[in-house]
Amino acid sequence: MAFGLISRSLPIISRTAVRSCVIQTRFYSSPNKKTLPSLSMEGKVCMVTGAARGLGNEFCRAFIQSGCTSLAIVDLKEQEAVDAAEALVAESCVNSNMKPEDFNIIGLECDVSSERSVQKAYQQIMDTFGRIDSVVASAGIVENYSAFDYPFDRIRRLYDINVHGAFFTAREAARNMIPNGGGSIIFIASMSANIVNIPQPQTPYNASKAAVKHMASSLAVEWAKKNVRVNVISPGYMLTKLTKTILAHDPELKKTWESLTPMGKMGEPEDLSGAIVFLASDASRFITGSEIRVDGGYCVI
Incomplete structure (x- = not known):
């Protein structure tokens, strides 16, 4: 539901008595830096829905930063998905030893509310990569109407995308993962699955994300012995x-949201990158049916 960030260079400063400041891109850190091997996404085939922009695009970027080179960017409009794939490849090669031919990132058209469209997208992925290891069901919409004023056709569309789309995405993922030994499926819900947002009215959205949260728990139990997390x-x-x-047109709303968040911002x-890589990677191989809230402590109080 938002746009990806532009890559920027970050300074990495080691012990002052030993090394000087070295500038690296956000994609590749120092070769001497140690990371838990199981957090690596190297060699994994990943798919993210709703990934042409917004949080979905950020998840793709996190996978690439963690070593993934085989990725399907899935979105409603094919050209936007293709453009996002090309942009991510170009960004990944800036100030690094990687070349465009080192990546196999594809953009695919898919309406997640259509089971047939989802099945077609997975068939293209399997034809291209031969397997799928990690899937993020990120496609979703939100609207703010009072309960009395919410048009039924828009409620139905919201549930078709947020709930049915997540289910179709997960079911086809599992069907393709199980024959290859399993994999990881991650639903993007919301803190709205746990609390009631104020001041904006959004009852159908809140309920849809609560449904997604419980759907994940149910599927986790159903597929646990098949090694699909x-x-x-x-x-x-x-x-x-x-x-x-x-928020630029409603600065008071930003102040309200920040005041309700314990971290005050x-x-x-x-900030979601670490959580998405952790759950998609082998570092979380004994974790299923869990929720990670990345909300600045909002749901604690």
Whole structure:
């Protein structure tokens, strides 16, 4: 529901008595830096829905930063998905030893509310990569209407995308993962699955995310012995590009959201990167049916 961030260079400063400041991109850190091997996404085939922009695009970026080179960017409009794939490849090669031919990142058209469309997308993925290891069901919409004023056709559309789309995405993922030994499925719910947002009215959205959260738990139990893990990430208020545009016209709403968050601020999209890589990687191989809330403590109080 928002736009990806532009890559920027970050300084990495080692012990002052030993090394000087070395500038690296956000994609590749120092070769001497140690990371838990099981957190690596190297060699894994990943898929993210709703990934042409917003949080979905940030998840793709996190996978690439962690070593993934085989990725399907799935979104409603094919050209936007293809453009996002090309942009991610170009960004990944900046100030690194990687070349465009080192990546196999594809953009696919898919309406997640259509089971047939989801099945077609998975067939293209299997034809291209031969397997799928980690899937993120990120496609979703949110609207703010009072309960009395919410048009039924829009409620139905919201549930078709947020709930049915998540189910179709997960079911086809499992069907393709099980013959190859299993995999990881991650639903993107919301802190709204646990609390009632104020001041904005959004009852159908809140209920849809609660459904996604419980769906993940149910599927986790159903597929546990087949080595398909199903977990949930529930973001709080995130400063995506779209959210920034909305709040620019309503600064008081931003103050309200921040005042209700114990950390006193909104999150950045990249604050979700660690959680998404952890649940998609082998580092979480004994975790299923769990929820990670990335909300600045909002749901604690």
